[in-house]
Amino acid sequence: MKQVTINDIAKLAGVAKSTVSRYLNGGSVGQSTRDKIERVIQETNYEPNQFAQSLKSKQTKMIGVIVPRLDSYAASRTMMGIDERLTERGYQMLVVNTAQQTEREIEQLYNLAKQKVAGIIWLGTTVTERHLQAIKDIQIPVLLIGQEHEQVHSLVYPDFDAAYALGKQFMGWGHRDIIYVGVEEYDIAVGQTRRDGFLRAFNEAGADVKTYTTSFKIDDAIPIGMQIGHELSASLVVCATDNIALGVLKGLANAGKTVPGDISVSGFGGYDFTEVLHPSITTVHLPYRRTGSRAADMIVQLLTGETIPMKTFTTFELKLRESVDILN
Amino acid sequence: MKQVTINDIAKLAGVAKSTVSRYLNGGSVGQSTRDKIERVIQETNYEPNQFAQSLKSKQTKMIGVIVPRLDSYAASRTMMGIDERLTERGYQMLVVNTAQQTEREIEQLYNLAKQKVAGIIWLGTTVTERHLQAIKDIQIPVLLIGQEHEQVHSLVYPDFDAAYALGKQFMGWGHRDIIYVGVEEYDIAVGQTRRDGFLRAFNEAGADVKTYTTSFKIDDAIPIGMQIGHELSASLVVCATDNIALGVLKGLANAGKTVPGDISVSGFGGYDFTEVLHPSITTVHLPYRRTGSRAADMIVQLLTGETIPMKTFTTFELKLRESVDILN
DNA sequence: AAATGTTGCGGAACCGGTTCCGCAACACAA
DNA sequence: TTGTGTTGCGGAACCGGTTCCGCAACATTT
Numbered sequence: 001m002k003q004v005t006i007n008d009i010a011k012l013a014g015v016a017k018s019t020v021s022r023y024l025n026g027g028s029v030g031q032s033t034r035d036k037i038e039r040v041i042q043e044t045n046y047e048p049n050q051f052a053q054s055l056k057s058k059q060t061k062m063i064g065v066i067v068p069r070l071d072s073y074a075a076s077r078t079m080m081g082i083d084e085r086l087t088e089r090g091y092q093m094l095v096v097n098t099a100q101q102t103e104r105e106i107e108q109l110y111n112l113a114k115q116k117v118a119g120i121i122w123l124g125t126t127v128t129e130r131h132l133q134a135i136k137d138i139q140i141p142v143l144l145i146g147q148e149h150e151q152v153h154s155l156v157y158p159d160f161d162a163a164y165a166l167g168k169q170f171m172g173w174g175h176r177d178i179i180y181v182g183v184e185e186y187d188i189a190v191g192q193t194r195r196d197g198f199l200r201a202f203n204e205a206g207a208d209v210k211t212y213t214t215s216f217k218i219d220d221a222i223p224i225g226m227q228i229g230h231e232l233s234a235s236l237v238v239c240a241t242d243n244i245a246l247g248v249l250k251g252l253a254n255a256g257k258t259v260p261g262d263i264s265v266s267g268f269g270g271y272d273f274t275e276v277l278h279p280s281i282t283t284v285h286l287p288y289r290r291t292g293s294r295a296a297d298m299i300v301q302l303l304t305g306e307t308i309p310m311k312t313f314t315t316f317e318l319k320l321r322e323s324v325d326i327l328n
Numbered sequence: 329m330k331q332v333t334i335n336d337i338a339k340l341a342g343v344a345k346s347t348v349s350r351y352l353n354g355g356s357v358g359q360s361t362r363d364k365i366e367r368v369i370q371e372t373n374y375e376p377n378q379f380a381q382s383l384k385s386k387q388t389k390m391i392g393v394i395v396p397r398l399d400s401y402a403a404s405r406t407m408m409g410i411d412e413r414l415t416e417r418g419y420q421m422l423v424v425n426t427a428q429q430t431e432r433e434i435e436q437l438y439n440l441a442k443q444k445v446a447g448i449i450w451l452g453t454t455v456t457e458r459h460l461q462a463i464k465d466i467q468i469p470v471l472l473i474g475q476e477h478e479q480v481h482s483l484v485y486p487d488f489d490a491a492y493a494l495g496k497q498f499m500g501w502g503h504r505d506i507i508y509v510g511v512e513e514y515d516i517a518v519g520q521t522r523r524d525g526f527l528r529a530f531n532e533a534g535a536d537v538k539t540y541t542t543s544f545k546i547d548d549a550i551p552i553g554m555q556i557g558h559e560l561s562a563s564l565v566v567c568a569t570d571n572i573a574l575g576v577l578k579g580l581a582n583a584g585k586t587v588p589g590d591i592s593v594s595g596f597g598g599y600d601f602t603e604v605l606h607p608s609i610t611t612v613h614l615p616y617r618r619t620g621s622r623a624a625d626m627i628v629q630l631l632t633g634e635t636i637p638m639k640t641f642t643t644f645e646l647k648l649r650e651s652v653d654i655l656n
Numbered sequence: 657a658a659a660t661g662t663t664g665c666g667g668a669a670c671c672g673g674t675t676c677c678g679c680a681a682c683a684c685a686a
Numbered sequence: 687t688t689g690t691g692t693t694g695c696g697g698a699a700c701c702g703g704t705t706c707c708g709c710a711a712c713a714t715t716t
Contacts, residue, residue, distance in 0.1 A: 003386075005672055016696040021674055030694055047442060052672035055379040056701050058331075070408045076399035083398065083425050095423050097411050114375060218604055246604055253606040273601060276546055276574055278581040333702055344666040349704055358664055380702035384671050661714070669706085676699085686689080 004046045012040045024048065054116060062094045063299055064112035064120045066105055070097050072216070073242075073271045074288050075123060078145065081292020082121060089300050091118065102126060102186075106134050113138035119299040121145060125187040127152065141302035145295050147189050148311055153302065155295050155312045159189050160197035162284045162316035166266065167201025169318065170236055174327030175264070177234040178202055181212045181224055181244055190240055194268065198238055210234065218247040225251015232257065235264060236324065242267035242274050242283055245323075249281075260325040270319060279322035287314055332374045340368045352376065382444060390422045391627055392440035392448045394433055398425050400544070401570075401599045402616050403451060406473065409620020410449060417628050419446065430454060430514075434462050441466035447627040449473060453515040455480065469630035473623050475517050476639055481630065483623050483640045487517050488525035490612045490644040494594065495529025497646065498564060502655030503592070505562040506530055509540045509552055509572055518568055522596065526566055538562065546575040553579020560585065563592060564652065570595035570602050570611055573651075577609075588653040598647060607650035615642055 006024075010017035013036045023029045023037045040046075054060050063086055067075045083093045094117060098104035105124070109131070112120055119141040124131075127149040135142050135152060144154040170178070180198055185191040195211075202209045210233070214220045221239070225248035228237055237252075239245040245267030252259060259265050259279055267274055270285030291314050301308050338345035341364045351357045351365045368374075382388050391414055395403045411421045422445060426432035433452070437459070440448055447469040452459075455477040463470050463480060472482040498506070508526055513519040523539075530537045538561070542548045549567070553576035556565055565580075567573040573595030580587060587593050587607055595602055598613030619642050629636050 003672090006674095007672075017673080018675075018697075019695055022695085025674080027675095028694065033694075049383070049672050050443065051379045051383040052701090053674080054701095055377070055383055055672080055703085056674050058701085070411065071401075071404035073399075076404055079398045080425070084427075093423075095421075097408070099412075115378065218600060222604070246601065250604045250606065272546060273574065276550070276578040277605070278578065331702090334704095335702075345703080346667075346705075347665055350665085353704080355705095356663065356665090361664075377702050380671090381704080382671095383673085383702080384704050386671080657716105659714105659716080661712105663712080664710090666709090667707090670704085672701105674700085677697090679694105679696090681692105681694085683692080684690085686687100 003049065004044045006046075006048065008044065009037065009040050009046050012044070013037045058116055059118060060116050061090060062092050062115070062117045063296070064108070064115070064117040065093055065095045066098060066108050066112070066120065066122045066124075067095060068098055068100045068105075068123060068125055070095070074146075074269065074286075077288035078123060078292040078295070081289040081294075082296045083292075085293040085296035086300075089296065091296075091300070100125075102128070106130050109134040109138055109142075113140055119143070119303050121295050121299055125189075127188075141299060143295055143299045143302065145291060147187075150310065153298070153308060153310055155291060155298060155314065157189065157286050157291070158313045158316050159194040160200075162286070162318075163194045163197025163268070164201045165316075166268075166282075166284055166318055167198040167238070168204075169320065170238070170266070170324065171201055171205035171207065173324070175236040176205070176207045177236070178207050178209045179212065179228055179234045179237045180209055180240075181214060181221065181237060181248060182240040183216060183244070184213055194240055214244060214247075216241060216243060218243050218250075221245075221247025222251040222254070224248060225253075226255045228252065228263070229255025229257040232263065235327065237263060237265045239265065239267050242269040242271040242281065245281055245283070246273075249277075249323075259323050264324040266324050270317070274319070275321070281319075282321045282324040283319050285317040285319050287316075290314070331377065332372045334374075334376065337365065337368050337372065337374050340372070341365045386444055387446060388444050389418060390420050390443070390445045391624070392436070392443070392445040393421055393423045394426060394436050394440070394448065394450045394452075395423060396426055396428045396451060396453055398423070402474075402597065402614075405616035406451060406620040406623070409617040409622075410624045411620075413621040413624035414628075417624065419624075419628070428453075430456070434458050437462040437466060437470075441468055447471070447631050449623050449627055453517075455516075469627060471623055471627045471630065473619060478638065481626070481636065481638055483619060483626060483642065485517065485614050485619070486641050486644050487522040488528075490614070490646075491522045491525025491596070492529045493644075494596075494610075494612055494646055495526040495566070496532075497648065498566070498594070498652065499529055499533035499535065501652070503564040503652075504533070504535045505564070506535050506537045507540065507556055507562045507565045508537055508568075509542060509549065509565060509576060510568040511544060511572070512541055522568055542572060542575075544569060544571060546571050546578075549573075549575025550579040550582070552576060553581075554583045556580065556591070557583025557585040560591065563655065565591060565593045567593065567595050570597045570599040570609065573609055573611070574601075577605075577651075587651055592652040594652050598645075602647070603649070609647075610649045610652040611647045613645040613647050615644075618642070 006017045010020045096108045124147040144152045148154045148156045182195045183191045221244045229252040267283040274281040274283045334345045424436045451473050452475040472480045476482040476484045510523045511519045549572045557580040595611040602609040602611045
């Protein structure tokens with residue numbers, strides 16, 4: 001099981017190794033030489049050593065993917081999509097996890113550069129000056145998913161429009177006393193843009209909005225749900241993510257309230273469990289997986305020098321289900 | 329931003345590059361030389377080129393992780409655990425996805441070998457002769473998670489014992505008419521061992537058991553739940569995974585049945601949503617994340633030549649919650 | 657003082673590819 | 687026939703490390 005090298009091939013075929021290399025990389029090689037080399041390669045199952053190649057070329061066929069966590073629904077789905085498409089295109093995905101530490105995002109940008117990945121897909125939360133500096137330093141195409149910044153190619157969810165559309169819908173149904181449960185602002189897209197979309201819709205209708213802030217964790221939303229249940233001062237609770245909605249639902253159940261009988265609840269994201277719960281949860285479906293595929297396409301385009309728009313929006317789809325009541 | 333090489337360091341420090349290499353790898357180097365080299369390295373931010381190192385050493389600091397899918401709860405959590413620990417130990421995780429195709433598992437074993445990963449952690453479903461052959465061929469330590477085989481180091485969940493314990497509990501609560509919703513046998517641990525653990529407990533108590541088989545997908549379990557709801561010929565539905573339980577619950581709800589009022593339902597795995605649903609779901613918690621960490625430890629031990637047992641069991645914990653009624 | 661052992665270091669080869677350069681062989685036009 | 691252009695191929699250098707070998711300087715033993 002010894003590694004077969006290009007030298008072996010050259011020797012067996014009776015040619016110089018430079019000729020073999022030329023054969024492999026599409027240089028000019030005569031037909032008879034071509035045949036000899038081809039046969040030997042077949043027989044030996046020769047495969048070029050990737051390290052030797054990368055050492056010379058200072059490049060790999062890897063695309064680094066920076067994710068804030070490995071166990072989030074959005075990240076998992078997106079990775080699926082990225083991996084599928086990248087594999088088709090002859091690239092490999094190299095996932096690195098930052099455990100939600102901004103510092104590690106920057107670290108990993110440099111780290112991936114050291115490993116000579118061909119490109120980087122970055123599922124970000126915030127874009128700081130230091131991120132931009134890193135991206136400039138490493139001289140590698142970077143595609144940002146889920147957040148936007150004018151200086152970075154980005155593929156973003158239409159958080160504002162989706163939130164606005166959903167909020168508008170709720171207004172149309174007669175809800176006027178709203179509670180919004182959001183996340184902290186350090187995640188621009190989710191913490192700010194998404195919230196602003198909702199608030200715009202609510203404000204336009206002159207609704208009364210009360211805001212809570214929590215984390216992305218299910219558990220942290222439970223006490224909020226309980227409190228809401230006890231006060232019961234609104235007709236609708238709008239949550240920034242489906243996981244938060246799940247926590248709020250639990251809290252409401254703990255407080256003995258039923259949904260949508262006593263109060264309505266909506267989520268955001270379109271995680272698969274939302275459809276299957278009872279009651280099914282009204283939410284916005286974001287195409288995580290397809291976004292991953294598109295990101296893979298786009299990073300490959302960047303690698304091949306094609307120009308792509310700095311900012312691309314994905315689609316969204318309202319999922320109007322049982323958890324939100326129609327009042328009028 | 330040019331790459332600094334060992335040659336540059338040697339030149340700047342006025343020594344031979346072999347000396348620099350020795351310095352870096354802990355060879356014998358005099359104190360004054362040592363100081364000079366150290367200073368130059370500091371100033372230049374020198375970092376060795378990994379390709380050159382790997383080319384020579386035929387090794388990397390990567391551990392390949394073969395997963396059947398990227399978006400399953402179990403896989404995600406396990407990867408979290410693996411990644412955390414591996415990072416601490418100075419290794420990097422390289423995840424490859426097989427999209428649930430056995431053929432690709434074998435492919436990826438060879439593929440990872442080609443990439444000279446130091447070790448492989450394999451979240452498997454079935455172990456075939458061809459897998460064993462591949463493992464033998466590649467000459468790289470492999471650690472199997474979730475399945476067992478006498479010829480492969482494995483870290484396995486106590487599927488049988490956990491299922492038996494949970495089944496026993498249900499028997500103690502007076503359930504005698506049972507429906508078991510399992511998965512196909514190609515996944516040995518889940519499709520066979522887990523089922524057998526339950527059946528043992530049920531049979532010992534002389535219960536009447538009816539069996540359904542479905543996939544791992546939530547959606548496929550919904551019609552089964554509906555059918556069960558309409559027939560209502562049992563007091564308890566035991567599901568092979570929490571996702572299946574989720575589907576069954578949906579089906580039951582569609583059929584207008586309440587849980588646990590009309591019928592009880594249990595899951596398996598301990599996914600986080602089980603606790604937070606209403607009713608909360610009785611299940612078995614498997615320590616996916618910690619298992620990932622342990623796997624990382626174990627593969628590193630294998631790399632350093634330590635001997636570890638061929639088979640290691642993880643723990644489990646019964647989560648007895650609202651979805652299963654106590655009949656007596 | 658000679659023989660022996662240690663330590664520090666430089667030179668060169670090597671890992672397995674890619675690429676530049678130049679030469680030989682051949683075809684074709686002048 | 688000579689000159690010019692094209693094509694195919696080999697040799698050598700190079701990518702950036704590691705490691706083997708041998709020599710010189712110094713310390714230690716007899």
